Amino acid sequence: MSESARAGAAATTTTADALRRFTRDVFVRAGMSDVDAATVADVLVWADLRGVDSHGVSRISMYLRLIDDGDLNLRPAIKIGTETAASVLVDADRAAGPIAMTMAMGAAVRKARDAGVGLALVRATTHTAALGYYTLMAAQEGMAAIALAASGPFMAYHGTRVAGVSTNPISIAVPGGERGPVVLDMSTGVVARGKLVQARKIGQPIPPGWALDRNGNPTTDPQEALIPLPLGGPKGSGLSLMIELITSLVVSNPIIAGALEGAADGNRHRQNGLALAINLRRFGEPEAFRAEVDRLITALKALPHAAGGGEVLMPGERGSRTLAERTRDGIPLPRAIVEELRGVAARFSVTMFPSAL
Amino acid sequence: MSESARAGAAATTTTADALRRFTRDVFVRAGMSDVDAATVADVLVWADLRGVDSHGVSRISMYLRLIDDGDLNLRPAIKIGTETAASVLVDADRAAGPIAMTMAMGAAVRKARDAGVGLALVRATTHTAALGYYTLMAAQEGMAAIALAASGPFMAYHGTRVAGVSTNPISIAVPGGERGPVVLDMSTGVVARGKLVQARKIGQPIPPGWALDRNGNPTTDPQEALIPLPLGGPKGSGLSLMIELITSLVVSNPIIAGALEGAADGNRHRQNGLALAINLRRFGEPEAFRAEVDRLITALKALPHAAGGGEVLMPGERGSRTLAERTRDGIPLPRAIVEELRGVAARFSVTMFPSAL
Numbered sequence: 001m002s003e004s005a006r007a008g009a010a011a012t013t014t015t016a017d018a019l020r021r022f023t024r025d026v027f028v029r030a031g032m033s034d035v036d037a038a039t040v041a042d043v044l045v046w047a048d049l050r051g052v053d054s055h056g057v058s059r060i061s062m063y064l065r066l067i068d069d070g071d072l073n074l075r076p077a078i079k080i081g082t083e084t085a086a087s088v089l090v091d092a093d094r095a096a097g098p099i100a101m102t103m104a105m106g107a108a109v110r111k112a113r114d115a116g117v118g119l120a121l122v123r124a125t126t127h128t129a130a131l132g133y134y135t136l137m138a139a140q141e142g143m144a145a146i147a148l149a150a151s152g153p154f155m156a157y158h159g160t161r162v163a164g165v166s167t168n169p170i171s172i173a174v175p176g177g178e179r180g181p182v183v184l185d186m187s188t189g190v191v192a193r194g195k196l197v198q199a200r201k202i203g204q205p206i207p208p209g210w211a212l213d214r215n216g217n218p219t220t221d222p223q224e225a226l227i228p229l230p231l232g233g234p235k236g237s238g239l240s241l242m243i244e245l246i247t248s249l250v251v252s253n254p255i256i257a258g259a260l261e262g263a264a265d266g267n268r269h270r271q272n273g274l275a276l277a278i279n280l281r282r283f284g285e286p287e288a289f290r291a292e293v294d295r296l297i298t299a300l301k302a303l304p305h306a307a308g309g310g311e312v313l314m315p316g317e318r319g320s321r322t323l324a325e326r327t328r329d330g331i332p333l334p335r336a337i338v339e340e341l342r343g344v345a346a347r348f349s350v351t352m353f354p355s356a357l
Numbered sequence: 358m359s360e361s362a363r364a365g366a367a368a369t370t371t372t373a374d375a376l377r378r379f380t381r382d383v384f385v386r387a388g389m390s391d392v393d394a395a396t397v398a399d400v401l402v403w404a405d406l407r408g409v410d411s412h413g414v415s416r417i418s419m420y421l422r423l424i425d426d427g428d429l430n431l432r433p434a435i436k437i438g439t440e441t442a443a444s445v446l447v448d449a450d451r452a453a454g455p456i457a458m459t460m461a462m463g464a465a466v467r468k469a470r471d472a473g474v475g476l477a478l479v480r481a482t483t484h485t486a487a488l489g490y491y492t493l494m495a496a497q498e499g500m501a502a503i504a505l506a507a508s509g510p511f512m513a514y515h516g517t518r519v520a521g522v523s524t525n526p527i528s529i530a531v532p533g534g535e536r537g538p539v540v541l542d543m544s545t546g547v548v549a550r551g552k553l554v555q556a557r558k559i560g561q562p563i564p565p566g567w568a569l570d571r572n573g574n575p576t577t578d579p580q581e582a583l584i585p586l587p588l589g590g591p592k593g594s595g596l597s598l599m600i601e602l603i604t605s606l607v608v609s610n611p612i613i614a615g616a617l618e619g620a621a622d623g624n625r626h627r628q629n630g631l632a633l634a635i636n637l638r639r640f641g642e643p644e645a646f647r648a649e650v651d652r653l654i655t656a657l658k659a660l661p662h663a664a665g666g667g668e669v670l671m672p673g674e675r676g677s678r679t680l681a682e683r684t685r686d687g688i689p690l691p692r693a694i695v696e697e698l699r700g701v702a703a704r705f706s707v708t709m710f711p712s713a714l
Contacts, residue, residue, distance in 0.1 A: 082639055086443030087473030089640050116444030117476035117633075121640055144603050159669045160660040172599040174606070182602060184595045217664060232588045238541045238672040241657070242529040245539060246501050249531070249649045252641040257649065260656040276474075276633075282439055283446050283478055284609040292606045292614065299617040300598070303517040307574060312516045315595040 011335035018353040019057055019331060020045045022341070026060060027096075029348035030067055031074040036099050043098035047130040048331045051322035052185075054194035055130040058337050060344055062127065063096065071269040072096055072126045078103065081123065086115035089251060090122045094270070097128035101147070101273055105134040108277040109141050116282040122273035123251035127151075132185035132316065135173035138277045139181040142286050147171045148274040150247040152259050152267065155189050155228045158237040161216020163227050165256060167193065168243040173316070175280070177290035179297050183316035188240040189228045196225050248272040368692035375710040376414055376688060377402045379698070383417060384453075386705035387424055388431040393456050400455035404487040405688045408679035409542075411551035412487040415694050417701055419484065420453065428626040429453055429483045435460065438480065443472035446608060447479045451627070454485035458504070458630055462491040465634040466498050473639040479630035480608035484508075489542035489673065492530035495634045496538040499643050504528045505631040507604040509616050509624065512546050512585045515594040518573020520584050522613060524550065525600040530673070532637070534647035536654050540673035545597040546585045553582050605629040 020041040027037035040063070048056030066072035073094035081089035088107045092100035104120035111118030128149040138145030150168050157164030167189035175181050191210050199206050199222035211225035212218060219225050230236030241256075248255050251272050258266035280286045301312050326332075333341075345352045377398040384394035397420070405413030423429035430451035438446035445464045449457035461477035468475030485506040495502030507525050514521030524546035532538050548567050556563050556579035568582035569575060576582050587593030598613075605612050608629050615623035637643045658669050683689075690698075702709045 082473065084471065084473040084639060086468075086475075087639065111443075114441065115472065116439065116441040117474055119474035119635065144607060146603075156663075157657055157660060157669065159663055159666045160657075161663050161666075162660050164657055164660050172596075172603060174599070174602045182599070184599050186592045186595065190589060216661065231592060232547060234670070234672070235543045235588060238543065239529075241653075241672065242531070242539070242541050244653070245531045245650065246503075246529060246635070249646055249653070250501060250635065250637060250640050252645060252649075254649050254653065257653045257656045260660070278476065278603070278607065280607060282441060282444065283607050288609060289606055292609075292611050293602065296598075296601070296606070296611065296614045299614045300514055300517075300521055303514060303519050303521050303617070304573065306513075306516050306518045309516045309518075312514065313591070315591070315599065 011333065012338045012355045013330040013332045014353050014355055015330050016045050016049055016327065019048065022345070022350065022353040023057060023060060025350040026344055026348050027063075029350055030064065032096075033075070036096065039102055040096050040098045043102070043129045043133050045331075046133050048333075049323045049326045050130070050132075050319035051326070052130050052132075052319065054192065057333070057341065059127065059129070061340050064344065066126055066269055069269070086111050086117055087119040087121070090120055092122055092125040095125055097125045097149075097271060097273070098133075100125035101128050101131075101134045101149075101275065102137065104273060104275040105137050105145065105147065105277065108145070108275045109138050109143055112143055112277040112279040112282075116279050118277045118279075120275045121247065121251050122275070123253050125271050125273060126269060128271050128273050130185060131169050131171035132173065132183045132319070134275055135171045135185070136181060136183050138275075139173040139175045139183065141277075142175050142280060144174045144278040144280060145172070146274075146276040148243045148247055149271055150244045150255055150273070151271045152255050152269070154193075155230055155237070155240065156212055156216075157241070158230055158234040161212060164260065165230070165237055165240040165244065167228060168240040170239070170243065174293060175286070175290055176297070177294040179294050179314075180320060181316070182293060182297070182314050183319075185316065185319075188231055188236045188243070190231045190236065191228060193228060196222070196228060200225070247274045368690065369695045369712045370687040370689045371710050371712055372687055373402050373406055373684065376405065379702070379707065379710040380414055380417060382707040383701055383705050384420075386707055387421065389453075390432070393453065396459055397453050397455045400459070400486045400490050402688075403490050405690075406680045406683045407487070407489075407676035408683070409487050409489075409676065411549065414690070414698065416484065416486070418697050421701065423483055423626055426626070443468050443474055444476040444478070447477055449479055449482040451481055451483060454482045454506075454628060454630070455490075457482035458485050458488075458491045458506075458632065459494065461630060461632040462494050462502065462504065462634065465502070465632045466495050466500055469500055469634040469636040469639075473636050475634045475636075477632045478604065478608050479632070480610050482628050482630060483626060485628050485630050487542060488526050488528035489530065489540045489676070491632055492528045492542070493538060493540050495632075496530040496532045496540065498634075499532055499637060501531045501635040501637060502529070503631075503633040505600045505604055506628055507601045507612055507630070508628045509612050509626070511550075512587055512594070512597065513569055513573075514598070515587055515591040518569060521617065522587070522594050522597040522601065524585060524587075525597040527596070527600070531650060532643070532647060533654070534651040536651050536671075537677060538673070539650060539654070539671050540676075542673070542676075545588050545593045545600070547588045547593065548585060550585060553579070553585060557582070604631045
């Protein structure tokens with residue numbers, strides 16, 4: 001049973017197709033091109049299918065707010081700022097993250113075909129959604145891939161009592177064999193923000209080491225928890241900082257410094273990204289690679305389990321299972337999200353998605 | 358005062374030059390070429406200078422053991438297996454890690470000059486030493502860089518009670534301005550193995566969450582602690598696994614699977630590596646980049662400190678300070694290491710390095 005179904009909050013179950021159609025219609029009515037709206041819908045609903053509910057259609061209202069605020073450009077003039085044999089700079093003109101990031105990973109994969117490696121840097125996009133979508137794109141083309149995204153400060157920098165960096169995520173994926181691809185998609189925070197929100201909703205104390213309160217003191221009270229802490233202290237905030245340096249600063253669109261300095265536009269929403277693809281065929285035999293991935297997974301799964309531990313899982317395995325379940329049984333949506341989307345449907349005169357059950 | 362001096366274990370203080378000369382002489386007598394021995398000496402003593410004592414001359418005896426066991430090849434026939442506009446595969450023929458990795462990062466930097474990005478994959482090297490050395494090489498050429506290394510299993514894979522993956526490290530560096538480069542060099546374990554060894558030596562209990570005992574049970578007893586735990590559970594072991602997949606499996610030299618299966622040569626020492634360089638000049642203005650790095654560091658250092666916290670440090674900052682200190686005051690070496698090196702000096706009829714004080 002999926003996470004959200006277990007929480008007993010599912011008010012509606014619907015199909016991925018219905019949810020994609022709805023999402024696309026909303027963004028087309030908001031002013032996006034058909035193709036762009038379909039891309040955004042595909043990326044968001046993919047996250048719902050995989051159980052990453054925090055990055056799915058629950059983000060539609062946030063995207064609409066970014067449009068209303070002028071931070072997300074519905075008709076971006078995306079330009080290629082630099083192009084070499086192995087790299088591109090995608091100047092995204094505030095395009096929705098899924099549009100810029102799919103374009104970037106597509107370019108990285110094309111460059112990697114000949115050059116062995118392809119790098120696409122993304123300047124000035126918005127919420128990049130679930131990075132695993134883009135690295136899996138490359139894995140489906142038989143490539144290994146890395147994706148990074150940089151955004152504004154809300155996590156504590158190690159040794160401080162305030163938000164200093166983002167929980168900047170990192171995703172790495174490789175193609176697999178019988179057992180399918182392996183895809184890691186993790187934030188540099190000790191815990192996903194969604195888990196803090198969930199604990200607050202159900203009033204459950206959080207473990208020490210997860211968050212600080214508004215005064216920068218450690219707390220286990222979910223109502224007081226405000227600032228997530230970095231994964232492993234200096235390691236998590238260090239990784240997050242390096243992602244800002246290696247994406248935002250390379251593309252001349254710094255995010256953190258202005259926000260911390262309190263610059264006039266310092267808190268406007270914007271993100272930068274990086275997509276890297278490695279062409280396995282240039283360095284070895286792809287079929288042998290796939291067989292070795294399966295062999296390694298088999299060896300790890302055969303290890304003796306931790307006391308009280310359940311199954312030994314690979315990165316992305318839980319998501320793949322949820323995808324299979326939700327493709328078959330539909331996507332459960334909590335009442336609050338359904339109500340929110342009903343409001344969106346009314347605003348844009350879009351037909352609400354039907355409940356599948 | 359440096360970490361090891363504080364521990365009161367320093368028997369000798371010597372200079373970096375003396376230590377480099379000694380290390381080079383040992384490896385030349387062991388059978389390495391002058392140039393290769395000088396590279397190994399430079400990389401090891403660099404770690405000592407920066408306070409990463411676990412990766413410095415304390416490794417000489419391990420390198421000699423690898424030579425004796427036939428795992429480290431003194432006269433490797435290093436070949437370039439693949440070469441494209443942006444990438445190379447360095448087939449290292451069991452060369453010492455510092456030789457293969459400096460060659461790889463050098464190649465990545467050269468490729469990145471025109472191609473914007475350069476990737477060097479390293480097949481079949483040995484202990485790669487401190488990865489920050491190689492990413493800083495690229496930063497000194499005005500490039501951003503990433504380095505990864507994959508080795509054999511000794512850390513727990515999340516959900517198991519045995520060693521299943523390595524603490525595979527990741528390093529990222531960028532050039533800086535007035536404040537110098539920023540260099541992250543971290544393992545995917547919750548704690549460096551050196552800290553477990555140190556706790557064992559002084560008999561200090563370790564925090565929960567650091568390690569398992571020989572039976573795979575969590576322990577806080579430093580004498581029982583054997584298997585380090587991954588950083589943040591599934592995140593750390595997932596990252597480590599992805600490093601094995603994206604280096605070892607790409608270069609057709611898997612390390613983990615054979616070791617876990619108990620293959621005849623499964624536990625022989627070997628490593629693989631990855632070096633990636635990004636040419637800042639291709640995507641923006643390097644001088645502006647450097648100024649932005651300084652601006653971001655200044656903003657982070659101005660944040661209010663955590664309760665009871667000291668200074669707010671950047672990745673690599675402590676190492677840079679130790680480097681300045683030890684360049685001025687010498688490198689302190691604990692008695693046990695000095696005795697070990699005295700044995701090495703006798704074996705190879707090499708003059709022992711002098712004490713500077």
